[in-house]
Amino acid sequence: MASTPRRWLFVLTILVGSFLLFQVQPMVARMVLPRLGGAPAVWNSAMLVYQALLLGGYAYAHWLGRFEVRRQAMIHVALLLAAVLWLPIGIANIAPPAPGQEALWVPLLLLASIGPVFFAVSAQAPLMQRWFAADTRAGDPYYLYAASNLGSFAGLISYPALVEPAMPLATQSWGWSAGYGLLVLLVAASAAARWHAHAAPEQISAEPPPSRRRQLHWLLLAAVPSGLMLSTTTHLTTDIVAMPLLWVLPLGLYLLSFVIAFSTAERLTQVFTTIAPAVLLSVGGLSLLSTGGGTMLVAIAALAMLFVVATALHGYLYHLRPAPGHLTLFYLVMSAGGVLGGLFAALIAPLIFDWVYEHPLLVLAAAMLLPLPALLPWDRWLKLSPRRARVVVALLVAVAIFACWKMAGEWAGRIEGQVAAWAVIIFVIGLLVIGWRWAFVAVLALLMLGIGGWSTLQESFTGDRVRSYFGVYTVTDYPDEHQRRLAHGTTLHGLQRTDAPHQFEPTTYYGHQSGVGLALDKAEALAGPNAAVGLVGLGAGTLSCYRRPGQRWTIFEIDPAMARIARDPSKFTFLDHCAPDAPIVIGDARLQIAKLPPAQFDILVIDAFSSDAIPLHLLTAEAIGIYARALRPGGILLIHISNRFFALEPVLSAEAKARGWAAAIRIDSRPDEADDHAIVGGLTGSNWVALTATSERLRQLTGDLKPREDAPGDGVWVPLQQRPGFERWTDDYASTLPVLLWGHLIGQSK
Known part of the structure; x- marks a missing residue:
């Protein structure tokens, strides 16, 4: 019995290991949210770490191939048992990064937190295929790689759909640890099934080693889809739909492309190969467009292109695979290609480009590598x-x-x-x-x-576009409308009138009839002439013009690039004219506010959205607790929740109820406005929530609340919507699915 192929055992082992590998990725990303925030670059940095660890695991599996299966098994099981010291999964306690050092600190944090466990698990897929092939009756082991990626896809997709909404992080971590224990048992059983297979697989291969040229071809065919997966993520979240739920989809489709390419469905792979050039033309032709096109339809088209092209390239990679004796070399080179693509898209491109130029470059690279069967001969x-x-x-x-x-x-x-x-x-x-x-x-x-490509390239030579770890910012003049606008991707981030009489009037989400405008106009009446105001999120500096003499303002901004834009009088003059001496604290606001002594602010404004991404770590019970500590007695907390894709009222309603606080919302709709985020007279619609410890204090700000069914009108505050059964968000448990506005996913971006 020990010498039988036992395919089911190896398939199950690979499925479990790959499921765990890609279940831990979003779980750890969720764990680090309170420390890192939710910028797309954080996810790309995390992906680069995972790819590097995967490369290390594949190199380790390749090194083990020099030994007999029995010795391989002893070494690998010992490694799996040693990695138990890093369980249950948690985040390492290392000092936060200095401003601007996030790109290096994120990989360090992830390596310290899950490096050994991830390394050990990542080796199991090529190693199990090698052990499987050690029995000459087992057949081609490459189809097991399709099973590996199917398990990876299931692990990745099940996290936001099933695991995150159902379990707090502590339970998730212990559940993953139990799965790891099952994997160790399965690996030991697989080793027992090949215990008497004495020959190392490369010793039973008659095929000569692949040439350097062939290995280079493998490397490029693996690098381009990997880079394209990350560039598609950046492209979507920067310039189409800035929604974190999309971050997981490119990776899921990337994994699914392996399932098809490495399966026995050769005809299906050929279909993808045939249509890939036409898909590149129809969708990839838009990849230099930096304005407009911000609909979910365009996002779906970009994801479809990634899937089709990745399947075609991976199918070609599978076609060029070596004999099983060189299996681990093949996976090692393929993994190195994945890291190479990740390095380019996640680290090199943001440093050398002021826009997501890596995306069109990788589209062109795909065109250079794809098989090109003539569609119309x-x-x-x-x-x-x-x-x-x-x-x-x-x-x-x-x-x-x-x-x-x-x-x-x-x-x-x-x-x-x-x-x-x-x-x-x-x-x-x-x-x-x-x-x-x-x-x-x-x-x-x-x-x-x-x-749109010429226009995108021309903007790179004007100096009006800046790229940082947190996004792409573009300053554009509209002379006919007497406006200068700041965009984060395609999302309006600030606007200043250029006609002199109106130059310092509040604009966009911050007009006098917005919730924040109403509160700041009353700051002196609420807190006296020396009111202390904290502002989280700088933007173009618009809110600074609510500052009055005698008031003490402190501004918190995570991105040094944004601070430079707001301070530059050649771009925006709000800050220079209205609050030139207001200190700007660079770093994640939650961490920076937590460092302050208590009772610092009479009014604290949270306006920290990057595009439409939810700052989930800024809305949990622990985050609100930090703000509450920073408020003086009777202090008022204002939170901006305007969003295209998520209804955040239930989150703050549940938080206010849990704390016994009073809360209200000001829904400021602009007249004759078809789009909630359209610009009408320099203003846009906005939703602001005010929270304070007592009803009396809230009434001083809002007056008597009006029923929700009444038209909002000027200056009207209404009660927050409550959702029965909605669970309070915490650092340990928060799911965005219950607040997702599914019907808005087809709508236009702002």
Whole structure:
């Protein structure tokens, strides 16, 4: 019995190990939220750490291959048992990063927290395949990699859908530890099934080692999908829909592409390979567009492109796989490619680019690597010689160049024409030249340049766009409207009027009729002439113009780049004119406020949204407790909850109820406003919640609350909506699914 293949045992071991591996990724990301926040770059940094640990695990599995299976088993089981010292999963207690050092500190924190456990588990997939292949009757072990990625996909997707809504973090950690114990038993059973297989797998392979050229091909075919997965994440959250729920989807689709490519469904893989060039043209052609297009439909199209292209490239990778004797070398090189793509997308690109240029570059790299079966073999239909066909292709590329020039001119407002018509012409030319790689890549690049690409490139030379660890910020003048706007991705982050009489008037979400405007206008009446105000989230500095002589203001801002923009009078003059001496504390506001002595502020304003991402760690019971400690007796907490995708009232309603606090919301809708976030006269709609310890204090701010069914009107505060059974958010338990506005996912972005 010990010598039988026992496929089910190896499949189960790989499924459990891969499930645990990708269940721990979002779980740890959730654990570090109170310390890191929720910027997309945090997730990309975490992904880079996971890829590096995966590479280490694969290198370890490759090294073990020099020994007999029996010795491999003893070493690996000993490693798994040693890693138990890092259970249950938790976050290492290391000092927080200095401002600007987040990119290096995040990997260090994750390595210290789960490095040994993740390393040990990551080795099991290639190692189990090697042990499986040690029995000559077992057959091709590569299909087990499809099972590995199926387990990974299940672990990743089940976390936000099932685990996070049902369990607090402590329970999740102990449950994962129990799963780890099961994995150790399964690995030991797999070792027992191959205990008498004395030969190391490379010793039973007659195939020579793969050439350096072949290994380089593996490396590139693995690097591009990995980088594209991370660049798609950044592209979506920066310039289309800034919603953290999307962060997990690119990784899930990336894993699913392995399941298809490494399965026996060769025809399905061929379908993806055939349609991939057309998908690159239709969706990848938009990847240099930096304005507009912010709908969930575009987001879905970007995810579809990632899935199709990754499946095609991974299918090609599977086609080039070596014999089982060189299996661990193949996975080692493939993992190195994954790290290479991750390094480029997560670390190098944010340092050298002021926009998410890594995304279009990786789209072009995919075009250079994809198999390009001719979709429309017109040269054969017309019976053209190869030379004549190349001449026709060159002429078609020339037409595409002309069309791109026309589109770029139309985009800049210099040349009349129809951008869509010229785009269709370039797209059709792209379909016709699929069989000629140089022409296909050139036409794809021309399509990118024509559809907004020239405009995106020109902005990089103006100095009005800045990229940091936390996002891409663009300052744009609108002379006809007498406005200068600050955008975070495609989300309005601030606006200043440029006509002199209105230059320092509050704009966007901060007008005098907004909740925060009403409160700050009453600051002196509420707290006296020396009121102390704390502001979390700087933006363009708009709120600073509510400051009055004698008031003490302190501003908390996580991103040094944002502070530089707000302080630069050539960009915005709110701060320079209204509060030039107000200190700006750089760092995560929750951590910085916790360091202060108690009773610091009469009014504390929380306005810390990055695009539409929920600052979940700023809305938990522990975070509100930090704010409460920082408030003076009778202090007022104001929280900005305007959001396209999440209804956050129940979160604050549950928190107010748990604390016995009084709370109200000011829903400020602009007149004749079709979109909640449209700009009307420099103002936008906004939702602000006020919380304070007593009803009397709240009444001093809001007056008598009006029924919710009444029209909001000017200056009207209404009670918070309550949701029966809604669980209070804590650092240990918080799920965004109950507050997700599913019906808004198809809506336009602001």
